[in-house]
Amino acid sequence: MKLSSLFAQGKFVVTSEVGPPKGTDVSGMLAEAEHLKGVVDAVNVTDNQSAVMRLGSLTASHLLKQKGFEPVFQLTCRDRNRLALQSDLLSAAVLGIENVLCLTGDHVHAGDHPQAKPVYDFDSVQLLRTARELCNGFDAAGNQLDGKPDFCLGAVVNPGADPLEPQLIKLEKKIKAGAQFIQTQAVFDPAVFEKFIKQASSFGVPVVAGIVLLKSAGMGRYMNENVSGVNVPDSLLREMADLPAEKRKEKSAAIAVKLIKELKQMCAGVHIMPLGWTDLVPGIVSAAV
Numbered sequence: 001m002k003l004s005s006l007f008a009q010g011k012f013v014v015t016s017e018v019g020p021p022k023g024t025d026v027s028g029m030l031a032e033a034e035h036l037k038g039v040v041d042a043v044n045v046t047d048n049q050s051a052v053m054r055l056g057s058l059t060a061s062h063l064l065k066q067k068g069f070e071p072v073f074q075l076t077c078r079d080r081n082r083l084a085l086q087s088d089l090l091s092a093a094v095l096g097i098e099n100v101l102c103l104t105g106d107h108v109h110a111g112d113h114p115q116a117k118p119v120y121d122f123d124s125v126q127l128l129r130t131a132r133e134l135c136n137g138f139d140a141a142g143n144q145l146d147g148k149p150d151f152c153l154g155a156v157v158n159p160g161a162d163p164l165e166p167q168l169i170k171l172e173k174k175i176k177a178g179a180q181f182i183q184t185q186a187v188f189d190p191a192v193f194e195k196f197i198k199q200a201s202s203f204g205v206p207v208v209a210g211i212v213l214l215k216s217a218g219m220g221r222y223m224n225e226n227v228s229g230v231n232v233p234d235s236l237l238r239e240m241a242d243l244p245a246e247k248r249k250e251k252s253a254a255i256a257v258k259l260i261k262e263l264k265q266m267c268a269g270v271h272i273m274p275l276g277w278t279d280l281v282p283g284i285v286s287a288a289v
Helices: 003-008 027-034 057-066 082-094 124-135 165-177 190-203 217-226 234-240 245-266 278-288
Strands: 013-018 042-045 071-076 099-103 152-157 181-186 207-212 269-273
Touching: 003 013, 003 152, 003 181, 013 027, 013 278, 027 057, 042 057, 057 071, 057 082, 071 082, 082 124, 099 124, 124 152, 124 165, 152 165, 165 181, 165 190, 181 190, 181 269, 190 207, 190 245, 207 245, 217 234, 234 245, 245 269, 245 278, 269 278
Parallel strands: 013 042, 013 269, 042 071, 071 099, 099 152, 152 181, 181 207, 207 269
Antiparallel strands: none
């Protein structure tokens, strides 16, 4: 079922994600996804995440759809011009994929092919507007389509950005362009999220809070130093510090449960990013939702 239908029903939506493999062996991805079956409402499929070359998100989304999952096809502007973006959107619709998360995409300098030529023919706002026009039966050049898609379109925002105002301005543009739901960057501090949601709620679009499973204190410190707008509070770093490896998953799950419980009253759902610890998601959802 499209996410827009679930939001309209007032359901607290829970999503998670899988990453396509760097190669053709999809068995690991599908096995990882099995942990999520019957647990989450939809599964995001990342698109060459962090500019690292992998199996295409469209193919991976199709495979998940065949296995009974509701995929959220992530589509970035980094690797495609407007022809390819529209073609992939039409292809997704023909394959029965109904949810699309529109992203600009990390720069190629961050990935494993830094010599690649970034495209960025569109940015995420233009992609959203074009996807909406496809749903209205027209391409980006105004040509009429023979059959049209019916997508639930999503966009992303960074609620911890400082200053926050540029994010709110861009968010408003994304919503006007066609975004029907918003997925956030990782949230570790409910107070920061509350400040954001008080200003973003006036846009009237469901917001899904991003929950990243914290694997170690070192990971938290790295995110604080290198991921813009993400702040892992010292209290969480202390909770993870000096834990033996066998205790980290349990503590990570407990932190995620606590965060979700605190955020539940402020958002329309959560997006859990397990970073390989997908086996923890069922327990987290059961305890927190």
